[in-house]
Amino acid sequence: xxxxxxxxxxxxxxxxxxxxxxxxxxxxxxxxxxxxxxxxxxxxxxxxxxxxxxxxxxxxxxxxxxxxxxxxxxxxxxxxxxxxxxxxxxxxxxxxxxxxxxxxxxxxxxxxxxxxxxxxxxxxxxxxxxxxxxxxxxxxxxxxxxxxxxxxxxxxxxxxxxxxxxxxxxxxxxxxxxxxxxxxxxxxxxxxxxxxxxxxxxxxxxxxxxxxxxxxxxxxxxxxxxxxxxxxxxxxxxxxxxxxxxxxxxxxxxxxxxxxxxxxxxx
Amino acid sequence: xxxxxxxxxxxxxxxxxxxxxxxxxxxxxxxxxxxxxxxxxxxxxxxxxxxxxxxxxxxxxxxxxxxxxxxxxxxxxxxxxxxxxxxxxxxxxxxxxxxxxxxxxxxxxxxxxxxxxxxxxxxxxxxxxxxxxxxxxxxxxxxxxxxxxxxxxxxxxxxxxxxxxxxxxxxxxxxxxxxxxxxxxxxxxxxxxxxxxxxx
Numbered sequence: 088x089x090x091x092x093x094x095x096x097x098x099x100x101x102x103x104x105x106x107x108x109x110x111x112x113x114x115x116x117x118x119x120x121x122x123x124x125x126x127x128x129x130x131x132x133x134x135x136x137x138x139x140x141x142x143x144x145x146x147x148x149x150x151x152x153x154x155x156x157x158x159x160x161x162x163x164x165x166x167x168x169x170x171x172x173x174x175x176x177x178x179x180x181x182x183x184x185x186x187x188x189x190x191x192x193x194x195x196x197x198x199x200x201x202x203x204x205x206x207x208x209x210x211x212x213x214x215x216x217x218x219x220x221x222x223x224x225x226x227x228x229x230x231x232x233x234x235x236x237x238x239x240x241x242x243x244x245x246x247x248x249x250x251x252x253x254x255x256x257x258x259x260x261x262x263x264x265x266x267x268x269x270x271x272x273x274x275x276x277x278x279x280x281x282x283x284x285x286x287x288x289x290x291x292x293x294x295x296x297x298x299x300x301x302x303x304x305x306x307x308x309x310x311x312x313x314x315x316x317x318x319x320x321x322x323x324x325x326x327x328x329x330x331x332x333x334x335x336x337x338x339x340x341x342x343x344x345x346x347x348x349x350x351x352x353x354x
Numbered sequence: 355x356x357x358x359x360x361x362x363x364x365x366x367x368x369x370x371x372x373x374x375x376x377x378x379x380x381x382x383x384x385x386x387x388x389x390x391x392x393x394x395x396x397x398x399x400x401x402x403x404x405x406x407x408x409x410x411x412x413x414x415x416x417x418x419x420x421x422x423x424x425x426x427x428x429x430x431x432x433x434x435x436x437x438x439x440x441x442x443x444x445x446x447x448x449x450x451x452x453x454x455x456x457x458x459x460x461x462x463x464x465x466x467x468x469x470x471x472x473x474x475x476x477x478x479x480x481x482x483x484x485x486x487x488x489x490x491x492x493x494x495x496x497x498x499x500x501x502x503x504x505x506x507x508x509x510x511x512x513x514x515x516x517x518x519x520x521x522x523x524x525x526x527x528x529x530x531x532x533x534x535x536x537x538x539x540x541x542x543x544x545x546x547x548x549x550x551x552x553x554x
Contacts, residue, residue, distance in 0.1 A: 161452065272400055
């Protein structure tokens with residue numbers, strides 16, 4: 088591993104969270120019938136519940152810790168996703184995020200641990216922790232400079248290149264279960280966001296005419312380094328985890344994500 | 355009326371989206387050099403992110419499973435149904451398996467068609483979808499239909515993976531149909547002999 092000066096990287100708190108996700112893949116023997124998990128964890132009914140009979144699925148959503156908590160259930164997977172609430176004003180002033188990485192993990196992880204402890208939590212044979220995080224940048228070049236501090240195996244030509252995307256999977260052995268491997272998939276790049284506002288004239292329905300834009304304004308553009316992490320146990324692991332192992336394994340996945348956010352792309 | 359829009363570009367769309375509206379605002383890339391749609395992510399068993407399944411997949415499966423009802427299946431013989439099933443799985447990978455899981459887990463198709471599908475899940479050669487095929491076969495051992503359980507155990511015999519042993523053993527222990535239980539026990543012997551061969 089090349090020597091890395093931590094002084095050049097921003098602190099961990101510079102990573103703002105766009106979304107956190109826990110995905111549990113149930114064992115073949117798991118029977119999931121009308122789960123009430125959202126209510127069980129939050130102690131109230133979700134704001135929205137969408138039954139998806141075509142997918143054999145269910146989606147529930149409601150407020151959680153300044154953001155939105157979404158539960159998605161399908162025959163082959165269960166997803167808990169923590170995202171920002173869509174806020175037009177905040178979106179027009181930059182990127183929509185829930186908060187600093189450590190803070191958001193600090194509220195999401197205990198909630199997921201409570202789910203693992205529920206009697207109705209199914210047997211799980213594969214577990215994943217996903218996080219999408221942003222680190223603000225002044226412009227593309229600054230973004231590349233920031234990324235370069237995390238990508239030790241890559242030489243980015245900051246002045247003469249664009250459209251850079253770096254994706255890698257660096258497997259590790261689990262420290263919790265012998266023989267279990269963990270995928271550490273990451274994708275790094277710089278994004279830009281620009282808010283475009285338009286005034287539309289909407290003709291009466293009887294005229295059967297399309298809406299016409301009459302005035303538009305373009306807001307400033309914002310840049311950020313974006314890091315997508317998908318830390319998950321390998322699909323080859325069969326048989327299902329013991330209930331007591333779930334909390335430990337999930338914490339291991341979260342810790343690996345924190346390590347990547349802090350130290351960058353390391354073996 | 356004022357409407358606010360943001361430009362979109364599919365190449366940097368979040369893989370963690372949960373539905374089309376969850377992230378009404380999307381990101382544009384840091385420059386717009388591409389003149390063609392960004393190539394989709396390479397299918398990978400290592401990735402677990404959420405994504406929308408191709409919309410045509412639902413209809414393709416519905417048509418396949420409906421047309422399968424009119425076919426007469428012969429043991430081990432290819433059929434229009436089996437060829438189309440394999441094509442769909444090879445084309446759409448694990449998205450196809452997730453779609454098929456709905457029909458099989460919730461028993462939305464005739465037991466005969468499901469049984470045939472399960473046999474071919476075991477027979478076909480497609481490493482990328484291997485784990486979901488194994489999952490679906492193991493899951494189908496607990497079906498209420500004996501015909502589906504029969505298809506599942508045959509599929510597992512073709513797959514010949516010792517990882518299925520605990521599921522086949524449990525299924526054999528609770529199997530009420532004598533002949534099927536005997537088949538399951540035979541498959542158990544086959545899988546266990548593979549395990550011994552592997553460890554020696």
